[in-house]
Amino acid sequence: MGQKTHPYGFRLGFNRTWKSRWFSKENYKRYLHEDLAIKRAIEKKGRNAGISSIEIERQGEIVTVYIHTARPGVIIGRKGSEVNKLRDELSNMVEGQVNIEIKEIQNPETDAQLIAESVAQQLERRVSFRRAMKRAVETAMRFGALGVKVACSGRLGGVEMARTEWYKDGRLPLSTLRADIDYGTAEAMTQYGIIGVKAWVYKGEMLPEDLTRKITPEQEPVVVQPKGSPKRKKKR
Structure with missing residues (x-):
């Protein structure tokens, strides 16, 4: 009897990508626990924000967290106050610079x-x-x-x-x-x-090849970076 497989894991590498994008032989255990702690903290803080998924990408000492949400205003807060608090909280969990990119779910x-x-x-x-x-x-x-x-x-x-x-x-x-x-x-x-x-x-x-449709010009994410840090160019 056939069993149901996970729809994401079944399509990884074909038309789905990983939600944690990094590789490390020496620090794999630490990175994994940091990713789990980051996701738990965001889910707890944004319980009423309609968060669909959280993606984490590491490039050197830079940790970029992508938050897909139906209510970005709840996470950002007035003049970015809430997202700055969240970034400071996540910075205490990981070693390196933390950037947060918020993507609104259109439907x-x-x-x-x-x-x-x-x-x-x-x-x-x-x-x-x-x-x-x-x-x-x-x-x-x-x-x-x-x-x-x-x-x-x-x-x-x-x-x-x-x-x-x-x-x-x-x-x-x-x-x-x-x-x-x-x-x-x-x-x-x-x-x-x-x-x-x-x-x-x-x-x-x-x-x-249709994976590029996930981010279109009218759906560009809101980027929140630490003060004084150089702005990274958005990949298109």
Whole structure:
């Protein structure tokens, strides 16, 4: 019987790239723990900012953190006050200069991670899991997704035996490499225990050369650098 593989790991090197981009033989362990600490700190501070993903890139002593969010204003704060506090906090975790680049998600209704978190929040507010899944799928399809699937696992409805239920609409070619499949997970803390939520979104086909479409001129990121540091040229 075939098993479901992770949509990102299955497509790494083809039309997906790594979320931590660096290589080190001697400092691998330290870099890995720093990356995990950075992600935990950002997720804790931006809990209400609609953060979809966090990418970390290292070039020498420069650590660049890319934050993909649906609400960049929450992270940036008034006149950049919040993002400066975040940069100072991250600078204490790593050795070297920390830069933060904030990228706004143009269509949060079709982002798998945000869909999963939205369903999880509704479950915590005691909304029916079937209603939450159906509403999320219908909204994503209305905003241009070609296929959506949302699954909930756990003691659904407070029953004694845990089970998995899902709702799906449209196409979802998980085994097609060129398919652009977005994937996200979340957890809902209910009075009956933890309910896991998974979301898959099919956005069309994407070949390796189409990776450049991820950042377009109208979606250029907001770059936050330490004071007095030289500005780096943006790669196009």
